[in-house]
Amino acid sequence: MRPVLIETERLRLRNWREADLEPFARLNADPRVMEFFVRALDRAESDALAARERARIDERGYGLYAAEVKASGDVIGFIGLADVTFAASFAPAVEIGWRFSRESWGSGYASEGARAVIDDAFTRLGLETLVSFTAAWNTRSRRVMEKIGMVHDAEGDFLHPAIAPDHKLAAHVLYRIDRAMWEAARPGLA
């Protein structure tokens, strides 16, 4: 297993290490980071999430990777791929997702990492399509989806099955990118 799976100009996307657990727990406990989730995670839940993704990355070669800033060595969150396992019109599918510490927002890290994850999905992993979804009013995350070339598929918008239908976070928007869209957007390709 390669320790670093994906490298960008400023980020290393790699499997999880023991030392990542503390900074990861801090961002998972931050209500600003978790605004669009039903609740924040406690330390045990955060550690379990990192352990689960570590095992998945080892087993399948993809998952939600620890995102490390090369210049500082700091782990600022995760970005990567997850299998959509709940019942939905677009499942089964592979989702691209991200979650970063509040201090790291606004520097383009999510877009930079996501572009590299998409390239990797369509090359190394040979996937044909990717989805992404979020609570409808998570404008920051939707902006990342648009910046990286994903398009809103309004027909796929859905109520998240794990959230009570009358909850303000239940309504989710679906975005997609497929291989043809990715190839068309790549510079230098005919």
Ligand SMILES: CC(C)(COP(=O)(O)OP(=O)(O)OC[C@H]1O[C@@H](n2cnc3c(N)ncnc32)[C@H](O)[C@@H]1OP(=O)(O)O)[C@@H](O)C(=O)NCCC(=O)NCCS
């Ligand atoms: C979503 C998230 C990963 C974005 O990280 P980031 O590194 O700041 O993202 P980037 O800097 O690459 O891009 C953010 C874009 O959103 C824009 N943006 C920021 N706040 C915004 C807002 N309130 N409304 C609209 N756009 C907004 C930024 O201007 C930027 O776009 P620009 O480059 O065109 O100016 C980060 O905010 C986060 O971790 N949020 C909490 C977790 C989360 O919601 N995850 C997604 C759940 S599906």
